[in-house]
Amino acid sequence: MCSQARVRLTTAFALPFGPVREQRITESVLExxxxxxxxxxxxxxxVLLDWEPYGGLSVSGLRDRHGNPIDDHDLTLDITFYASDIRATADTALTGSRPHEPGLFRLDLTAAMTSATQPPGIVAAHTLRAGQRLDHGKRVHAVTGREDHLDIAFDDGTWWCDVPAQHPITLWDGNPSTRRYPFTFLATDEYRIHRRETGHDPTHRPGAPEYENPPTRTPRVGDRVRITGLLPGDPAPLDLGATGTVTGFGARYAGQIFVDWDNGRALILLDSDPFEILSAESAATP
Structure with missing residues (x-):
């Protein structure tokens, strides 16, 4: 596996200078x-990483599955050596670090390596097979090809992939804060959200009232939010009063708010959903 990754890294360095080269180098380094x-x-x-003053990334911490620090000096030096070549971080396996973690980026290694030729968390859609375990332990039961997407049956229900089958896709748990690739899985019942050509409001959750001008009640990254009512159309809604920290916003579809929920749920919040932004005093209260 390491030798294959080194070959791909060498190939990436041989590409013409430009954004494609930087992206391929980053993907190969992360692999x-x-x-x-x-x-x-x-x-x-x-693996937690941060920018170095001269460019590239260096290791700012290693964690086990429970978030406990791991000290491995030699491995840290080697990872930093590889990561010093990274220049592009968008649309890769790197996500933003959490508030309590050092550094700016995190590389989650818990996703199963389902393809020997792709970085963690990415496979080609047509290579998915029943029995594979993907992000966060999800297991594939069946893959069904449709006209313009794939239906992927997991332990917790059927999801879909909105890209051509030959493209590399993200093995995603539904929470954009955990994966930041351009291609995603979403629950089947939210398929209409990603069908702009139908004229349907792209931020509309199935079952919610239609609206012409969606609310613009948008928190900031780092704000604490709390659910104040049932989320329309969500088959397994968050508990009333569930809280989380805002980690980002949908660049592809307006109105999406990415939240790191305290209860570990993976769910995109919409700016039309019933929630409140907690004050600093409320957020500090257990």
Whole structure:
């Protein structure tokens, strides 16, 4: 696995200068890091990284599956050596670090490596097979090809993939704060949200009232939010009073708010959903 990753990294360096080259280098470096960690210290589940003054990334921490720090000096040096070549971070396996974690980026290694030729968390859609375990332990039961998407049956229901089958896709748990690739899985009952050509409001959750001008009640990254009512159309709604921290906003579809929920749920909040932005005093109260 490491040797294959090194070959792909060498190939990426040979590409003409430009954004495509930078992206391929980053993807190859992250794949190499995942392979090195898996071979040398499988207990590591997360690699935390930050920018170096001269460019590139360096390791700011290693964590096990429970978030406990792991000290591996030699591996840290090797990862930093590889990561120093990273220049592009968008649309890769890197996500933003959590408030309590050091550094700006996190590389989650818990996603199963389902393809020997792709970085963690990415496979080609047509290579999915029943029995594979994907992000966060999800297991594939069946893959059904449709006219313009794939239906992926997991343990917790059927999801769909909105990209051509030959493209690399994200193995995603539904929470954009955990994966930041351009291609995603979403629950089947939210298919209409991603069908702009139908004229349907792209931020409309199935079962919710239609609206011409969606509310613009948008919190800031880092704000604490709390659910104040049932989420329309959600088959397994968050509990009333559920809280979380805002991690970002939908660049592809207006009105999406990405939240790291305290109860571990994976759900996109819409700015039309019933929620409140907690004050600093309320957020600090257990």
């Amino acid at each position: 190499l890091i995942a392979a090195e960690v898996g071979a040398r210290n499988p207990a590591i589940a997360t």
